[in-house]
Amino acid sequence: MSSSAELKKAGLKTTLPRLKILSMLENASIRHMTAEDVYKSLLDSGEEIGLATVYRVLTQFENAGLVIRHNFEGGRSVFELNDEGHHDHLVCMECGDVFEFYDKAIEERQQKVADESGFVLDNHSLYMYGVCEGIRKNGKCSINKRKLPSILTTSKRR
Amino acid sequence: MSSSAELKKAGLKTTLPRLKILSMLENASIRHMTAEDVYKSLLDSGEEIGLATVYRVLTQFENAGLVIRHNFEGGRSVFELNDEGHHDHLVCMECGDVFEFYDKAIEERQQKVADESGFVLDNHSLYMYGVCEGIRKNGKCSINKRKLPSILTTSKRR
DNA sequence: GGTATTATTGCTAATAATTTGTACTAACGT
DNA sequence: ACGTTAGTACAAATTATTAGCAATAATACC
Ligand SMILES: [Mn+2]
Ligand SMILES: [Mn+2]
Ligand SMILES: [Zn+2]
Ligand SMILES: [Zn+2]
Numbered sequence: 001m002s003s004s005a006e007l008k009k010a011g012l013k014t015t016l017p018r019l020k021i022l023s024m025l026e027n028a029s030i031r032h033m034t035a036e037d038v039y040k041s042l043l044d045s046g047e048e049i050g051l052a053t054v055y056r057v058l059t060q061f062e063n064a065g066l067v068i069r070h071n072f073e074g075g076r077s078v079f080e081l082n083d084e085g086h087h088d089h090l091v092c093m094e095c096g097d098v099f100e101f102y103d104k105a106i107e108e109r110q111q112k113v114a115d116e117s118g119f120v121l122d123n124h125s126l127y128m129y130g131v132c133e134g135i136r137k138n139g140k141c142s143i144n145k146r147k148l149p150s151i152l153t154t155s156k157r158r
Numbered sequence: 159m160s161s162s163a164e165l166k167k168a169g170l171k172t173t174l175p176r177l178k179i180l181s182m183l184e185n186a187s188i189r190h191m192t193a194e195d196v197y198k199s200l201l202d203s204g205e206e207i208g209l210a211t212v213y214r215v216l217t218q219f220e221n222a223g224l225v226i227r228h229n230f231e232g233g234r235s236v237f238e239l240n241d242e243g244h245h246d247h248l249v250c251m252e253c254g255d256v257f258e259f260y261d262k263a264i265e266e267r268q269q270k271v272a273d274e275s276g277f278v279l280d281n282h283s284l285y286m287y288g289v290c291e292g293i294r295k296n297g298k299c300s301i302n303k304r305k306l307p308s309i310l311t312t313s314k315r316r
Numbered sequence: 317g318g319t320a321t322t323a324t325t326g327c328t329a330a331t332a333a334t335t336t337g338t339a340c341t342a343a344c345g346t
Numbered sequence: 347a348c349g350t351t352a353g354t355a356c357a358a359a360t361t362a363t364t365a366g367c368a369a370t371a372a373t374a375c376c
Contacts, residue, residue, distance in 0.1 A: 103267050114248065117257050172372080210364075213364075
């Protein structure tokens with residue numbers, strides 16, 4: 001589906017800033033980006049945008065269900081496209097790498113715990129923090145996930 | 159153990175502000191408090207303290223392992239005394255009530271997931287958000303957990 | 317106990333991240 | 347195309363937290 005159609009489906013008008021941001025999220029080499037990551041990446045790609053707009057649009061995307069906001073330990077909010085199913089996260093405290101996982105047993109036990117406590121569950125966040133294999137074995141992470149794309153392949157226009 | 163001894167054991171000098179804060183955490187009717195909750199509660203109890211000191215001391219307590227810091231969805235940091243063993247949290251989005259739980263199966267699966275990913279785990283946070291039974295059945299929570307103690311039973315001095 | 321040494325406090329001012337106000341534009345239904 | 351309404355850019359405001367620094371309080375030593 002086109003980005004424009006995705007915005008429409010989410011009940012959002014198709015505007016250039018929104019297209020740029022959605023496009024950046026879809027094409028960036030890193031999946032979990034802060035508002036400023038998105039902003040800087042767009043500037044680096046030669047796109048013009050305001051930081052406040054990035055914040056505003058990311059929040060709209062969150063409310064529309066287009067992106068998920070995460071609050072990893074100690075840091076600012078990071079956003080990821082809501083294109084895969086639900087999953088939880090393993091964060092390396094050394095290199096910042098984020099590994100995603102889904103564990104059916106954990107999900108089921110969570111539901112059970114909620115049921116037993118009389119809670120109707122809305123959502124949950126499970127973040128695990130540790131040190132990844134790359135750092136432990138090679139002293140540094142194999143892939144530098146902090147690198148942002150210098151060119152935005154889509155979002156080119158006119 | 160006395161509060162003073164607890165501070166010593168944690169490698170912190172016994173000072174009046176630290177005693178007041180530790181005492182407040184030990185005696186408050188709510189377990190999970192923001193820095194400002196602690197600050198306001200102390201003022202309400204007639205105790206004098208600076209807000210910056212509360213932030214500073216809570217961070218020191220965190221580093222010393224005396225308290226745990228949580229970042230519940232959307233809100234500011236909340237602190238709880240590290241006197242029980244590890245547990246995770248169920249937060250009611252309506253009344254703010256916090257239920258604690260420990261599920262051995264979840265903990266074990268988490269370890270397994272980390273092992274399989276080559277991660278050495280340091281810590282994790284699992285927060286579940288929903289609506290509690292009290293709200294659903296009575297329209298409001300039975301216990302108002304937001305109420306702060308007006309008098310500090312300990313920490314009186316001289 | 318009295319005094320030196322040094323950590324800690326309580327201001328207040330500074331930050332960092334995010335949000336808001338507003339005058340200016342762009343989108344889109346007709 | 348036109349008008350209405352929503353969205354944008356930029357600056358200024360907020361909110362939560364931290365930093366700078368002079369005044370104080372807590373051990374250490376005599
Ligand atoms: Mn999950
Ligand atoms: Mn746990
Ligand atoms: Zn993810
Ligand atoms: Zn707890």
